[in-house]
Amino acid sequence: xxxxxxxxxxxxxxxxxxxxxxxxxxxxxxxxxxxxxxxxxxxxxxxxxxxxxxxxxxxxxxxxxxxxxxxxxxxxxxxxxxxxxxxxxxxxxxxxxxxxxxxxxxxxxxxxxxxxxxxxxxxxxxxxxxxxxxxxxxxxxxxxxxxxxxxxxxxxxxxxxxxxxxxxxxxxxxxxxxxxxxxxxxxxxxxxxxxxxxxxxxxxxxxxxxxxxxxxxxxxxxxxxxxxxxxxxxxxxxxxxxxx
Numbered sequence: 086x087x088x089x090x091x092x093x094x095x096x097x098x099x100x101x102x103x104x105x106x107x108x109x110x111x112x113x114x115x116x117x118x119x120x121x122x123x124x125x126x127x128x129x130x131x132x133x134x135x136x137x138x139x140x141x142x143x144x145x146x147x148x149x150x151x152x153x154x155x156x157x158x159x160x161x162x163x164x165x166x167x168x169x170x171x172x173x174x175x176x177x178x179x180x181x182x183x184x185x186x187x188x189x190x191x192x193x194x195x196x197x198x199x200x201x202x203x204x205x206x207x208x209x210x211x212x213x214x215x216x217x218x219x220x221x222x223x224x225x226x227x228x229x230x231x232x233x234x235x236x237x238x239x240x241x242x243x244x245x246x247x248x249x250x251x252x253x254x255x256x257x258x259x260x261x262x263x264x265x266x267x268x269x270x271x272x273x274x275x276x277x278x279x280x281x282x283x284x285x286x287x288x289x290x291x292x293x294x295x296x297x298x299x300x301x302x303x304x305x306x307x308x309x310x311x312x313x314x315x316x317x318x319x320x321x322x323x324x325x326x327x328x329x
Contacts, residue, residue, distance in 0.1 A: 091293045092148045093140060093180045093284060094173030094208070096166070097133030099126040099153035106138035106262055112176065113151035118161070120168035126153040135261045135273045136184050136281040142262045143241070143285030150176055161185070163192040170199045174206040179293055182284040183212035184277035186221025193222035204228045207296040211284045214254055216276040224280075230287070230299050234259040234279040243286045245307050253303050257282040 092111070099115065100107060113126035128134045137149060152169045154161040166185075173181050181203060187193055200210045200223045212224035214231035224231050235256035238244055244256045257279040287302055290309050297305075 089293050090146050090148045091144065091180065091288045091291050092150065092176065092178040093144070093182060093288050094150040094152050094176065094178040095133060095137050095140065095182045096152045096154055096169045096173065097136050097182070097184055098130040098155035098159070099128035099133045100137045100151040101128045101131070101134045104134050104138065106141070106264070107134060108141045108145055109149070110151050111148040113153070114172060115153040115156075116165045116169045116172065118165050120162075120164040122168070122172070126151045128153070129157060130155060130159065132159060132184070132273060132277065136182065136277060138262045139278055139281035140182065140285040140288060143282070144288035147288040150178060159185070163195050166192075167195060167199045170203050170210075174203050174208050178208050179291060179295070179297070180284055180288055181208050181210045182281060183210060183223065184280040186213045186224050188219060188221060196223045197226055199223075200226055200229055204298075209287075209297050209299065209302060211280055211287065213276045213280050228299050230255060230283065230302050232257060232276065232280045232283045234276040240282070242310060243283050243306050244310055245303050255283045255303070255306060
């Protein structure tokens with residue numbers, strides 16, 4: 086029996102299927118503020134499309150599920166987020182990309198349960214832990230793959246910070262997939278894209294259908310980072326050997 090592809094749920098503003106950086110979408114849904122669903126998941130903001138493009142650049146063979154919770158602005162109810170995470174688990178996704186977060190404790194407690202239930206169902210959540218000194222839920226919960234932006238990190242790499250100044254954390258570029266004719270500084274960028282960049286690398290290397298923990302995912306990312314460093318050094322040697 087052929088192994089299935091890794092499944093990734095992107096809980097965001099939907100996706101624009103006409104965008105040249107967007108590949109196939111396995112399924113999609115809109116989650117309304119009251120937690121009910123609708124079939125349309127067109128992206129009015131561009132945020133979900135940029136996040137999806139970054140993930141598909143790294144993992145073009147992943148099955149992507151677009152779960153729209155943002156419509157006209159980047160805000161959503163906790164009911165919508167709970168329902169979105171549950172919908173993703175019902176579709177047996179391996180990864181849930183949350184390029185979002187909250188600083189409020191009450192919704193945070195409900196998100197703690199939702200992310201815990203996702204982990205128990207075999208869906209690993211990737212989310213922003215902190216940005217500009219502000220800590221975010223659910224990215225700072227145990228069991229979640231935590232991400233912070235690092236502008237010095239190469240765009241296609243992920244580094245796991247084991248400095249000892251806190252729990253291990255993924256660091257990645259906050260730049261999106263480049264679009265021809267677009268100035269990167271004027272394109273969507275930030276910790277949301279750093280989360281997507283981490284999810285994309287995990288989707289590329291993660292075995293499908295397993296119950297990978299955040300600890301195991303961090304170990305996988307460490308190995309992928311070391312392999313990437315070796316390839317970069319080999320590329321440098323090739324360039325030097327060619328006399329360039």
